[in-house]
Amino acid sequence: MKDSVTSLLLAGVGGQGVLLASDIICKVMMKAGFDVKKSEVHGMAQRGGCVTSHVRYGRKVYSPIAKEGDVNVLISFEKLETLRYLNFLKAGGRVIINEEEILPPSVNLGETAYPADAVDIVRHQFKDVLVVNALDLARKAGNIRAVSIVMLGALSKYLPEASPDDWKSVIGEEFSEKLVPANLKAFDLGRETA
Amino acid sequence: MHKQLMSGNEAIARGAFEHGVTFAAGYPGTPSTEIMEAFSRYKGVYAEWSPNEKVALEVAIGAALAGVKAMAVMKHVGVNVAADPLFTVSYTGTNGALVIITADDPSLHSSQNEQDNRNYAKFAKIPMLEPSDSQEAKTFIKIAMDISEKFDSPVFLRTTTRVSHSKSVVGLEEPAVSEDRRVIKFDPAKYVMVPAHARVRRVVVEKRMEQLKEWAETFPENRMEIQSTAVGIITAGMSYNYAKDVFPDYSYLKLGMVHPLPEKMIRTFASKVKELYVVEELDPFIEEQVHAMGIPVTGKKVFPYTSEFDPGVVEEGIKAHKRGRKSPPAIPSRPPNLCPGCPHRGLFYALGKTKAFVTGDIGCYTLSFMKPLQGLHTCICMGASIGMAHGMSKALGEKGKGKIVGVIGDSTFVHSGITPLLNMAYNKSDAVIIIADNRTTAMTGMQDHPATGTTLQGEKTKELDFAALAKVLGIESVRIVHPLNIKKTTAVLKEELEKEGPSVIVSRGPCIFLQRERLKSIKPFTVDIDVCTGCQLCLGLGCPAISWKKEEAGLVPRTGKKRKGFASIDKTLCVQCSLCFQVCRADAIKSAGGPS
Ligand SMILES: Cc1ncc(C[n+]2csc(CCOP(=O)(O)OP(=O)(O)O)c2C)c(N)n1
Numbered sequence: 001m002k003d004s005v006t007s008l009l010l011a012g013v014g015g016q017g018v019l020l021a022s023d024i025i026c027k028v029m030m031k032a033g034f035d036v037k038k039s040e041v042h043g044m045a046q047r048g049g050c051v052t053s054h055v056r057y058g059r060k061v062y063s064p065i066a067k068e069g070d071v072n073v074l075i076s077f078e079k080l081e082t083l084r085y086l087n088f089l090k091a092g093g094r095v096i097i098n099e100e101e102i103l104p105p106s107v108n109l110g111e112t113a114y115p116a117d118a119v120d121i122v123r124h125q126f127k128d129v130l131v132v133n134a135l136d137l138a139r140k141a142g143n144i145r146a147v148s149i150v151m152l153g154a155l156s157k158y159l160p161e162a163s164p165d166d167w168k169s170v171i172g173e174e175f176s177e178k179l180v181p182a183n184l185k186a187f188d189l190g191r192e193t194a
Numbered sequence: 195m196h197k198q199l200m201s202g203n204e205a206i207a208r209g210a211f212e213h214g215v216t217f218a219a220g221y222p223g224t225p226s227t228e229i230m231e232a233f234s235r236y237k238g239v240y241a242e243w244s245p246n247e248k249v250a251l252e253v254a255i256g257a258a259l260a261g262v263k264a265m266a267v268m269k270h271v272g273v274n275v276a277a278d279p280l281f282t283v284s285y286t287g288t289n290g291a292l293v294i295i296t297a298d299d300p301s302l303h304s305s306q307n308e309q310d311n312r313n314y315a316k317f318a319k320i321p322m323l324e325p326s327d328s329q330e331a332k333t334f335i336k337i338a339m340d341i342s343e344k345f346d347s348p349v350f351l352r353t354t355t356r357v358s359h360s361k362s363v364v365g366l367e368e369p370a371v372s373e374d375r376r377v378i379k380f381d382p383a384k385y386v387m388v389p390a391h392a393r394v395r396r397v398v399v400e401k402r403m404e405q406l407k408e409w410a411e412t413f414p415e416n417r418m419e420i421q422s423t424a425v426g427i428i429t430a431g432m433s434y435n436y437a438k439d440v441f442p443d444y445s446y447l448k449l450g451m452v453h454p455l456p457e458k459m460i461r462t463f464a465s466k467v468k469e470l471y472v473v474e475e476l477d478p479f480i481e482e483q484v485h486a487m488g489i490p491v492t493g494k495k496v497f498p499y500t501s502e503f504d505p506g507v508v509e510e511g512i513k514a515h516k517r518g519r520k521s522p523p524a525i526p527s528r529p530p531n532l533c534p535g536c537p538h539r540g541l542f543y544a545l546g547k548t549k550a551f552v553t554g555d556i557g558c559y560t561l562s563f564m565k566p567l568q569g570l571h572t573c574i575c576m577g578a579s580i581g582m583a584h585g586m587s588k589a590l591g592e593k594g595k596g597k598i599v600g601v602i603g604d605s606t607f608v609h610s611g612i613t614p615l616l617n618m619a620y621n622k623s624d625a626v627i628i629i630a631d632n633r634t635t636a637m638t639g640m641q642d643h644p645a646t647g648t649t650l651q652g653e654k655t656k657e658l659d660f661a662a663l664a665k666v667l668g669i670e671s672v673r674i675v676h677p678l679n680i681k682k683t684t685a686v687l688k689e690e691l692e693k694e695g696p697s698v699i700v701s702r703g704p705c706i707f708l709q710r711e712r713l714k715s716i717k718p719f720t721v722d723i724d725v726c727t728g729c730q731l732c733l734g735l736g737c738p739a740i741s742w743k744k745e746e747a748g749l750v751p752r753t754g755k756k757r758k759g760f761a762s763i764d765k766t767l768c769v770q771c772s773l774c775f776q777v778c779r780a781d782a783i784k785s786a787g788g789p790s
Binding site for chain 2: 013014023026027030035036037038039040041048049050061062063064065066067068069070080081083084086103104105106107108109110112113114115121
C-alpha cells in the first residue's frame, strides 16, 4: 500500500448532501483497507451557508484536514463554491464541478453578480476539470436528491484504489431499500461522465 | 474488534457507554451537542437536556454524589454559566465519578467568543484530559472517569471543534459490567461548604493537585516519541496531528493530560532535543508553564494566538517561512440565512418597521442582524437581551420611551431569560420583551427543552406556558401573536410599545423543520411578471427563495410603467409562508391555486 496520504475536499451549500457523500467515501476507503479521517464544520451550515468536508486516506493519517495547496481532488457541488476553495488544490490537481448554481443572498438582492465565468477561471489554472450536470443526471436516475451520488460516481473513476463494486456495496448499505436502485443508477451515470 | 468510523462526539458517547456511565446532563451547544444525542440512545442510560449548563452540572454533581458515573456536557461558553458550582465541587469531590465535557471552538465556527477552557482547569484546580482523535476520545472518557473515582475529583475532558466533528476509525468494545455503587451517604464535612469545612477542603484540593502532578509523570497517555532530536515538539489534542502531518520525523511529547503538567517529563524531554517548541491553539497555556520552569521554548512567538491551526500553520511557524498563499478570487460570500418560511422573518420584518433598538440574544434569530432585515442590534450571551433592554430603557428614561425591545428565543428564554424578566417586573421596567417561540432549539439542530413537551429520551412531559409564566412573574401585559401575520404582529408591537410598564409578546410559530407534513403539499407562490413593478418590497424580507432579475430599461407589461427589473420566486425553495404575498402592494404575487 502506498505511504502517501490522498486528500479530497468536497464543497457545496447546506442541504446538497456534501456530508453524506464524504461519509460514503470514508466507508469505501475503510473497506479498501485504508486509515481514514474526515472533517467538516457543522453548525450554521444547515442554514444555507457553505459546507466543506475534508477526506483523507492512506496507510496512516494524522490530520483530518489538508493544508492549503495539498488537495488532490476538489469535488464542488456548486459552481461558485469551486472558486472559494480552489487555493486548497495541489498544482496539477483535479476538479469535478457540478454546474448547478445556487444564488448567495447578495446576488438575490441584486448587490453582486454571480460570476459567469467560474468554469473558465478554473480551467485557466487547472487542466483536469470535469463539469457534470449532476441535477440532470440525478433526475434521469429517478431521484433529484441523488446529486451527491452522481458526484461520487464521477469521482470514483479517478480513485483506482476502490472498485465500482466497493462503492456500490457501501451505497447499498447507506440507503433504505426503496432508494437504493435510483442511487445506484445515479452512481453509474456519474461514473459514465468521467 | 469491530471498527467503525465515528466522530469525536459519538466516540465519547460510546466510550461512556462501554465504561458503565449511566448518567448525563447537558445543554445543547455546537460543537458538543451530539455527545448527549448519541449517549441518550444507548440502552440503560439516563440522559437529559437541562434548561442550562449550571443546572446540568448540578444535576450531574447530584448523580455523582449518589455513587454513579456521571457526565455534564456543554460547549465552552456553557462552562461560564456552570462556573459557580464548578469551583466548589472541586472542593467537595464527587463520591462517584464526575466528568465535565467542555467542547471549545477555536476559529469561532459557531460561537460568540474563542475562550480557551484549559484555563478553567487551572483556575478551578481540576485535572483535564484532551484527546486528539475519535479513538482517543473514546479511551479518554474512560480514563477521566477512573481519575475522578481514584482522586475523588471532578475531571474535565476538553475537545475542540476539530476533534468533536472529525470522524476517524474507532475500535468498538463490549460494555463492561459495572457493579451497582449507588448509595445515600451523609458527610457534611465534605459536602456542606460552609467556611469552616471549605477551609479544610481547600487544603485537600492542593494536596490532590500535588498527587495528580506526580501521577501525570507516569500516565501512559503523556508519552515521548523520540526520533530526530534536532527539534522537539510539546503538544496535545488536534495540534499533535497537524504537527505529525508535516513533521513526521521530529520528536514529540504528546500530552494526554493538559492539567496538571508532568514537570519532570517535560524537563527530560527538553534535555533530549536541541530546539523546543510548544504547538498549541489559542492561549500559551502549556508554553507559559514551561517558561516558568525556566526551560527555553518557542511558542506564540511563531504561532498565532487566534483561530484554529492546520498543518500549514504549524509548518509555517516552525520553518519560519511564509507559504505563497494564493488569495481566493473576490466572490460573493455565502453567509447562513434564515430559512424560507422561518417564522423569525415575519417577526423581524414587523419589528424593523417600528425603528426600535432591539437588544438581541443567541439563536437562529440572531441571523436577522444581516441585510436586509437588520432587525437586531446586540448579541452578547444567552439571556443578555432582557437585562440589556431593561438597563437601556432605565438609563434612557423618557428618551427611550417606546423604543427599546428585547428579543429572545424560546430555548434561550428557558436557559437564562426567566430571572431577568422577573427583574423587569420587580424594578418596574418599561421595555417590551419578545419571546421568539419557534417551539424548538433550532440553531443547534432541533433539541427539545422545557417548553416543547418532550424530553431528550423522547418521553412526553409537562410543557412550560410562557404567557402564564410571564404573568406570574409580574408582567401584566402579555400578548401572543403569529409572526407570519405581519399586519397583526405590527399592530400588537405598536400597542405594546405605547403602553406604560413592561410587556411580553410571545411570537409563536413553529420552526420550518417542525412542519414536515405541511411541506409535503406545498403550492409555491409565483411572481406575475406582467404585474411586478420592480419595487423590491419583497426583497426586503431577505427570503432565500426570492431573487431580483435585472432588466434593461423595461416596462411593466400590464401598465406600461418603467421598471429596472422584477422579482422571481424559486419554486423549489418556496414553502408558501405567504410573507411576500402580504408585503406586495402590486398584487403581483400569486399562489399556484390563485391568491391564498
Ligand atoms: C451558554 C451557551 N450555551 C449554549 C450555546 C449554544 N446555543 C446558541 S443559540 C442556542 C439556542 C437557540 O435556541 P432558541 O433560543 O430556541 O432559538 P432558535 O435557534 O430556535 O431560533 C444555543 C443552545 C451558547 N451560545 N451559549
